[in-house]
Amino acid sequence: MITPNEQYTRLAKAIGYDDLYFKREDLHPLGSHKGRSIPVMIDYYYEKGARDFAISSSGNAALAATLYIKDKPDTKLEIFVGNNIAPHKLTKLNKVVEEIAKNETEKTSRIKITKTERPLQALMQAMKNGAGKEIISLRQSTDLIALAGYESLAREISAINKVAAVFLGTSSGTTAEALAQYFLKEKKKIQIHIVQTPSCHPLTEPFHSCRSDEPSISDAIVDKTALRKPTLIKLVKQTGGSGWCATNEDILVAQKLTKTYTGLDISVNSALSVAGALQAAREKYEIKGTVVCLISGE
Numbered sequence: 001m002i003t004p005n006e007q008y009t010r011l012a013k014a015i016g017y018d019d020l021y022f023k024r025e026d027l028h029p030l031g032s033h034k035g036r037s038i039p040v041m042i043d044y045y046y047e048k049g050a051r052d053f054a055i056s057s058s059g060n061a062a063l064a065a066t067l068y069i070k071d072k073p074d075t076k077l078e079i080f081v082g083n084n085i086a087p088h089k090l091t092k093l094n095k096v097v098e099e100i101a102k103n104e105t106e107k108t109s110r111i112k113i114t115k116t117e118r119p120l121q122a123l124m125q126a127m128k129n130g131a132g133k134e135i136i137s138l139r140q141s142t143d144l145i146a147l148a149g150y151e152s153l154a155r156e157i158s159a160i161n162k163v164a165a166v167f168l169g170t171s172s173g174t175t176a177e178a179l180a181q182y183f184l185k186e187k188k189k190i191q192i193h194i195v196q197t198p199s200c201h202p203l204t205e206p207f208h209s210c211r212s213d214e215p216s217i218s219d220a221i222v223d224k225t226a227l228r229k230p231t232l233i234k235l236v237k238q239t240g241g242s243g244w245c246a247t248n249e250d251i252l253v254a255q256k257l258t259k260t261y262t263g264l265d266i267s268v269n270s271a272l273s274v275a276g277a278l279q280a281a282r283e284k285y286e287i288k289g290t291v292v293c294l295i296s297g298e
Contacts, residue, residue, distance in 0.1 A: 011261035016281035032060040032297025037149030055138040056119035059089030080119035141172035150178035164289025169272030170194035173228040180235035191241035195276035202226035204243030246275035
């Protein structure tokens with residue numbers, strides 16, 4: 001098991017569930033749940049001869065990619081981040097890149113970070129301007145290989161006693177789609193509940209409308225294109241799950257409750273899962289068994 005399944009009975013009772021677990025992906029060696037999928041993608045294309053990669057990211061996926069390819073000295077990585085990336089994420093990312101550069105002999109770093117107003121568009125332009133070399137995009141929302149990376153996460157969650165529902169903050173929907181596919185394939189009755197924000201909620205809109213359009217303190221939910229939407233919505237419904245929209249107040253309440261009943265300081269992005277579980281409990285959504293909240297990382 002890569003990350004622990006931690007039981008928090010007191011938090012479960014405070015929210016209104018019989019039992020509740022945190023899936024601690026914030027403790028993943030690569031920093032977040034993105035560490036499940038990004039290495040699988042890199043290895044797949046690396047074995048096919050690819051050595052140049054590019055990614056647009058709000059932070060976690062870029063960090064996972066950087067940490068993973070540091071042991072592949074013949075690879076290069078170009079990272080595109082938004083101008084509004086959380087400062088602490090950019091600091092962490094820069095620190096890792098600098099440490100890698102110190103230990104290598106090349107004069108120019110093989111990992112480049114570019115801040116831009118539109119990171120996804122910059123990524124797509126970089127793919128076009130490859131100067132004759134193939135550059136592999138590590139964009140999870142458009143790659144089937146990305147789904148395979150989350151099967152290990154699905155297996156670990158399945159090991160939790162009487163697990164009946166999983167709540168997770170959702171941007172592109174890749175993680176949620178992979179979990180739903182696995183649970184349905186294995187005939188496990190585990191609901192998938194996706195959580196988004198007033199700033200970005202194309203995937204949850206079919207289930208619950210957002211109560212406001214405030215800018216969210218959660219910076220990881222950014223994919224408004226929602227290419228996985230048709231497939232994901234169908235899968236979520238098949239699992240018996242739903243979609244939820246967490247306001248800033250919802251997120252802060254979730255963080256406070258988590259601190260009070262578990263002692264953990266979780267990030268605003270991780271708190272989305274707890275906020276979704278809170279909403280489901282308030283609406284008396286039927287969940288017969290253990291609830292799991294994905295603590296995704298920064």
